[in-house]
Amino acid sequence: MSRRMRQRFEVLVVGGGPAGIAAAVRAAEAGRRVGIVDDNATLGGQIWRGESEAGSEASRWTERLRSSGASLLRGRIFYQPEPCVLLAEADDLVQELSYEKLILATGARERFLPFPGWTLPNVMGAGGLQAMVKCGLPMQGKRVVVAGTGPLLLAVAAYLSQHGAEIEMICEQASWTSLAWFSVALLAQPSKIFQGFQLKKELVGIKFSPNSWPVAASGRTTVESVTISRRGKLETIPCDYLACGFHLVPNIEVPVVLGCEIQDGCARVDDLQRTSVAEVFCAGEPTGIGGVELSLIEGEIAGLAAAGRIAEASSLFGKREKLRLFAKRLDRTFRLRSELTNLPQPETIVCRCEDVRYSHLRDHISWRAAKLQTRCGMGACQGRVCGPATQFLFKWNPDSVRPPIFPARIESLAGLTGDSKQELCETTGGR
């Protein structure tokens, strides 16, 4: 039987990426009792996790968090049993976290689009592959094709190449014309918008091809080659890994379950990062995809606002505004082209959990109709992967979210857990 632990915080932060860290730091430095909970063993989120280089922005923030007095908790929020209480599950522990103010900084995940062969081993999410390399997957001499869209591709390519991979090509679906603005803006931006672009030198010599996208991956047991459509022609490139990412999707499941108003797939927030639900704030990617810098500023504003430091929070509005404008243009630049809706073939699997193929889905009128008749999205991931894909392919509206927000043990939902004397289950701050 798992143990159960109760803790109260004035400010509880969900998510330990840049936005969550900044929020926790600001609220704790303002003297609040703060808890920050993340489902990974180390904080840092998608981008900073595993980074330990002294003096880097990541380590500066994590150091600041350590000395701020905030409690670092490990666990995955899966349920709200009553107002102002969230349950988090970790290994053999269920934590009952109550709060006065809540800051949601749950980040984003990669969007996958189905094409023939996308379920082969070693076809991975670009961010996912990067994370595995951070955890020790050797890349020396491996041939990698990076494909999809968005600035993340460049960051990942640079990172993999630093770790010994041979990047065969970066395939970016956006056109030169839409990218033109982006390159100019990058040069003009003195600050770094995405960490990846600091690494421009690592990208020297790598073939970057706009107007191109993967149409099929093939191989016997794992991927051996990928066929791409490049400026209207098909080209096959042998590779050991295909790292794919079609931009990011905000993780709004927690805000949705709490009843926060959602607009265009993002949690709607006001100037102070407040959602439509009283005492619930949201910062970073769930309010819109905008990168590290915007996430940090939003996190700071949310942390200050939750701690009642309104004037200080307001002084950051200007900077946030500039970054938001940039984020909007990013969004336009990397909008998915309509040709990509033709990627799946009738036999292509769209829902991996339940093995539902494209041909079984295309005649349905809505997500819910398809789900009820085909089981699409009914598996363990509850449509986190196929939901955004079908939203793009068929213009279906996403599903309602039901508890548990993530799969959780029956005993955790049943309250069948023993009380524990142990104080904390801590995550490590940095590395």
Place this chain on the structure above:
Amino acid sequence: MSHATYDVVVVGAGIVGAACADEFSRRGMRVAVVDCEMVGSGATATGMGHIVAMDDSNAQFALTRYSQQLWQTLRPELPEDVEYDQCGTIWVAADEEEMIEVLRKRDYYGQREVPTEVLDSRTLLRLEPNLRPGLAGGLLVMEDAVLYPPCAAHFLMERAQKRGATFHLGQPVADAGQGRVRMRDGSEISAGIIVNAAGAGAGHLTPGVEIKKRKGHLVITDRYAGFLRHQLVELGYLKSAHSISSDSVAFNVQPRRTGQILIGSSRQYGADHHEVDSGILARMLQRACEYLPGLAQMSAIRTWTGFRAATPDKLPFIGPWPVDKSLFLATGHEGLGITTSLATARILVDQITGTKPEIPIEPYLPSRVAKEHAHV
């Protein structure tokens, strides 16, 4: 849409409306089906899909057993995705007192030619090794089955469509009766016969029809092939299911063909919202873990709620609505509408076409409540 090109308009495309459309079209009648949502998306999408012969009353037994046999006849035609599986039910007896109920139940079923087998403690554990040791025994009812209701409704609807039935989906009906169905947008469909098969919404559509919503919670797990083989229901279920006033939970679990385990069940009156009630959920899962301790460590992937359409005497309304000659009811099936959908359609269409039904229909006639009202 104002011309009477149809013989029948069915309001509601749940399993009951679908079964009616199928049966009317089989008898050569021209059918239109109207639903504000889509096929099989109401209670039909939320129920457990246990096809079960029940013996709360003789009338309930007659309808459930007749319908179960209709499902058995239909079985060869059911597509894969309906997941029809005659896994049988085991009524689990926790103690000797409940064993007495097992014997009573065996006699009742036996007299009515339903095959059963009494299980002693050891046989029970052999059939379901994951049950907690020390249970008294149980009754295996072999012909009970499970299916996946949304695809069953879809199958029935598609059959009706092939015979010429038409659907009008996504259209809320504002009122129905007097030979026509009027949509909220003002358009109308007329027909000599209107069937109210609107499930828990039937009372809104036909004022005077006494339907209460009875909320239920369900939880589905990840895949654990082989953990469970039969639908398991505690005999204490009878005690809790009968209490009209208070909220109740009971151990009621079902093996899905995917290897998942569907965990029920709860009953609540006066709860009108879809949200999961954490107190009820916890009680329901605790109960399930008492019987199947191994469940505790399993991963739950989704919980949801649904509404049963409950009548005052726990029997459905099947037949003419006394106040309006054109209007017929097919609703109020509480927790048994998946089971009884096929029989409901049969005896409704029998009544309308003047065919002799195979079971006595009086217990289900809506006039029984209208009569009660007349006495008051």
